[in-house]
Amino acid sequence: MSTLSRATIAQLAEHLENAELQAFDVTKITDDYPDMDWEDAYDIQWEIRSRKQARGTKVVGLKMGLTSYEKMKQMGVDVPVYAFLADYFNVPDGGTVKTAELIHPKVEAEIAIITSKPLRGPGCTVAHVLAATEAVLPAVEVIDSRYRDFKFDLKSVVADNASSARFVTGGNLKRVDQVDMKTLGVVMEINGQVVATGAGAAVLGHPAASVAMLANMLAERGEEIPAGTFIMTGGITAAVSVKAGDSVCVRYQDLGSISMTFV
Amino acid sequence: MLQPEQIQTFADELYHALRHQQMLAPLTERAPDITIEDAYAISSALLQKRIEIDGEKVIGKKIGVTSKAVQNMLGVHQPDFGYLTDAMVVDESEPLSLTTRMIQPRAEGEIAFVLKHDLIGPGVTATDVLRATDFVVPCFEIVDSRVKDWKIKIQDTVADNASCGYFLLGSQAADPRKLDLSTVGMVVELNGQVISTGAGAAALGSSPVSCVVWLANTLGKFGVPLKAGEVILSGSLVPLQPVKAGDYMSVSIGGIGRTAVRFT
Numbered sequence: 001m002s003t004l005s006r007a008t009i010a011q012l013a014e015h016l017e018n019a020e021l022q023a024f025d026v027t028k029i030t031d032d033y034p035d036m037d038w039e040d041a042y043d044i045q046w047e048i049r050s051r052k053q054a055r056g057t058k059v060v061g062l063k064m065g066l067t068s069y070e071k072m073k074q075m076g077v078d079v080p081v082y083a084f085l086a087d088y089f090n091v092p093d094g095g096t097v098k099t100a101e102l103i104h105p106k107v108e109a110e111i112a113i114i115t116s117k118p119l120r121g122p123g124c125t126v127a128h129v130l131a132a133t134e135a136v137l138p139a140v141e142v143i144d145s146r147y148r149d150f151k152f153d154l155k156s157v158v159a160d161n162a163s164s165a166r167f168v169t170g171g172n173l174k175r176v177d178q179v180d181m182k183t184l185g186v187v188m189e190i191n192g193q194v195v196a197t198g199a200g201a202a203v204l205g206h207p208a209a210s211v212a213m214l215a216n217m218l219a220e221r222g223e224e225i226p227a228g229t230f231i232m233t234g235g236i237t238a239a240v241s242v243k244a245g246d247s248v249c250v251r252y253q254d255l256g257s258i259s260m261t262f263v
Numbered sequence: 264m265l266q267p268e269q270i271q272t273f274a275d276e277l278y279h280a281l282r283h284q285q286m287l288a289p290l291t292e293r294a295p296d297i298t299i300e301d302a303y304a305i306s307s308a309l310l311q312k313r314i315e316i317d318g319e320k321v322i323g324k325k326i327g328v329t330s331k332a333v334q335n336m337l338g339v340h341q342p343d344f345g346y347l348t349d350a351m352v353v354d355e356s357e358p359l360s361l362t363t364r365m366i367q368p369r370a371e372g373e374i375a376f377v378l379k380h381d382l383i384g385p386g387v388t389a390t391d392v393l394r395a396t397d398f399v400v401p402c403f404e405i406v407d408s409r410v411k412d413w414k415i416k417i418q419d420t421v422a423d424n425a426s427c428g429y430f431l432l433g434s435q436a437a438d439p440r441k442l443d444l445s446t447v448g449m450v451v452e453l454n455g456q457v458i459s460t461g462a463g464a465a466a467l468g469s470s471p472v473s474c475v476v477w478l479a480n481t482l483g484k485f486g487v488p489l490k491a492g493e494v495i496l497s498g499s500l501v502p503l504q505p506v507k508a509g510d511y512m513s514v515s516i517g518g519i520g521r522t523a524v525r526f527t
Contacts, residue, residue: 069457183517185448185462194331194469197462197500199448199517205457236460253446253462253517 002039009040013047016160019146020048025103028147028156036155042221044159049084060230061085061112063141064210065162066154067203067234075154080204080234082214083162091142091168096263099244102144102165105262107242108235109186109250111200111207112139112169113176115229119211121219129208129215132227133176138186138255139232140248142166143239167232172256181207185253186236190246196237207233265294265301274308277423278316280409281309284366287409291416302421309424310346319348322494324482325404326474327425328417329466329498337417342467344478345425347494353405353431358525361508365407365428370506370524371499372451372514374444374463374471375402375432378493382475384483392475393439395489399471401433401514401522404496406503430496435520445470448517449500454510461500471497 004012012029019026029044030036049059066072066080091097099105116134144165145152157163181200188196204210210233215225225231242248242262249259265273273290280287290297290305313319328334328342353359361368379397407428410419420426445463452458467473474497479489489495506512506526513523 180517183448183450183515185446185517187446187462187464189464194464197460197465199450199460199462201448201450201452201457201515202460251443251446251464253443253448 002043003035003037004033004040004043008033009043009047012044012159013051016044016146017048017051020161023101023103025148026146028152029159030153030156038155038158041155041158045083045161048161052086058087059084060087060090061232062214062225062229063162063164063232064214064234065157067210069204077154079217080210080213081154081158081162082217083164085164085167085230085232089164089166091166091260093168093170093258094260095168096261097142097166099262102142103146104150105142105144105165105242106239107188107248108141108143108239109188109196109198109237110139110141110232110235111181111184111203112137112230112232113207113211115225115227115231117227118224119215120224121216124212124215126206126208126212129211130176133208135173136176136179136181136255137173138170138250138252138258140168140250140258140260141232141235168258168260170252170256170258174255179254184255187251188237188240189249189251190240190242195240198236200236202236203234210234264296264298269294270301270304271308273305273422274312277305277309277409278312285409286366286411289410289414289416289419290422291418297418299418299421302418305422306345306424309422313348313350317350319350321346322349323347323496324478324489324493325425325427325430325496326478326498327420329474331468332502337415339417342474342477342498343417343421343425344481345427347427347430347496351427351429353429353524355431355434355522358527359405359429361506361526365405366409367413368405368407368428368506369503370403370405370512371503372449372501373402373404373496373499374447374516374519375400376439376475376495376497378489378491378495380491382479382489384480387476387479387483389472389476392472392479396439398436399439399444399519400436401516401520402430402496403512403514403522403524404430404499405506405524431522431524432494433520433522437519439472442518444472447519450515451501451504452513453504458504459501463500465500466498474498
């Protein structure tokens with residue numbers, strides 16, 4: 001059940017996308033639309049996606065957010081959120097991220113997969129996901145909420161494409177039977193200092209559970225995960241703030257490392 | 264700096280507290296000028312009592328205070344160590360009775376090293392540790408403090424045998440030369456829920472290997488070797504978890520294995 005008119009959704013999508021493209025912060029949209037629901041929030045996100053595609057931007061993947069039980073509890077929800085990844089979000093491994101194009105970026109270490117078969121919910125499980133995983137690879141997400149001082153609620157976050165901004169992937173791919181995604185360790189270093197460590201189970205108990213949930217959430221809108229989709233499964237570490245001059249390196253058990261510099 | 268009689272008195276008190284599951288006021292409150300060296304002297308005297316009175320045998324060492332969070336809490340920038348005796352071993356197949364054996368227990372997941380060669384500092388490097396290690400195993404350490412409400416400063420925990428309680432080793436072993444111990448992941452589950460994850464680099468911001476290096480070099484200054492066959496607990500990679508009777512905990516370590524403990 002949506003509560004907002006098509007016109008309001010289009011207007012909010014433009015508002016939030018401009019904030020992203022021009023790197024300015026805004027107040028959370030639920031301040032003005034306190035009654036908006038989850039469907040409205042995703043409608044706005046999908047509208048932003050359409051706006052980008054209309055300009056020739058390609059959608060190159062999907063991502064899950066809020067995938068730790070602890071964060072969900074803090075935010076008072078029991079499901080994570082999803083968002084899309086646009087082509088220009090991608091920064092090569094070893095590349096630079098321009099902070100002038102962002103508001104208040106944070107980095108988090110993730111495990112990503114690429115699917116080999118379509119995944120359609122409802123009823124998608126970890127087993128279906130593992131059977132449809134072509135490769136497991138390391139990824140770092142740079143998130144950048146467009147909301148001032150990170151003051152937001154979850155519906156506002158969903159509308160804001162779940163804070164998606166940039167991402168970097170590593171070139172070390174593994175088959176799903178070559179790694180244990182649950183115990184796979186990650187170590188995040190900023191300027192040579194370890195700032196966070198974790199393992200795959202921080203993501204809903206298993207990163208594949210996050211993908212299963214994505215398929216089930218998309219099914220509610222009649223969508224599926226097509227074969228060949230790149231999916232970032234959610235943050236293993238807490239999101240850590242970065243600034244110009246920082247160099248970030250994330251090391252993964254069995255999946256190599258990823259580095260980037262913020263300028 | 265304490266007098267020898269004071270050191271012995273504190274050791275006697277800690278031994279009594281240990282055996283009777285009682286808590287003491289922090290030593291640092293009663294003797295504010297206690298040094299870390301005094302604390303190690305108390306720890307050593309406490310161990311002597313366990314050996315002489317109860318016939319316990321030293322089978323290894325534990326390293327503590329290896330995480331940034333705990334170091335900041337205690338205001339120190341180095342780890343500490345305690346002694347492991349045969350009486351502290353919990354078998355993987357048996358439950359650990361908290362009510363009859365412990366005071367205010369907390370569990371932590373660790374990687375344990377079993378040595379095949381002696382390590383004698385100073386001058387021990389990470390390469391030496393890898394060469395001297397027979398294998399690594401998943402480990403639960405159930406720490407406990409004889410100091411009331413865990414109100415410890417570094418001297419309190421050192422004197423209290425680095426807050427050691429019991430430990431349990433898993434039955435899967437791995438060759439550390441085939442692993443990057445700085446990136447191995449750890450997953451701790453309590454009653455079936457993932458409660459924490461971490462990776463090897465949580466140890467000293469480096470690797471569990473660096474903790475063993477530190478211990479070998481620290482003990483080397485006193486002419487004490489780490490001996491072949493000894494078990495070395497390298498320090499927690501995740502936050503400490505208070506546990507109670509009825510709890511079931513497991514730790515899974517990427518590339519090494521899993522172990523679990525049931526508390527009664």
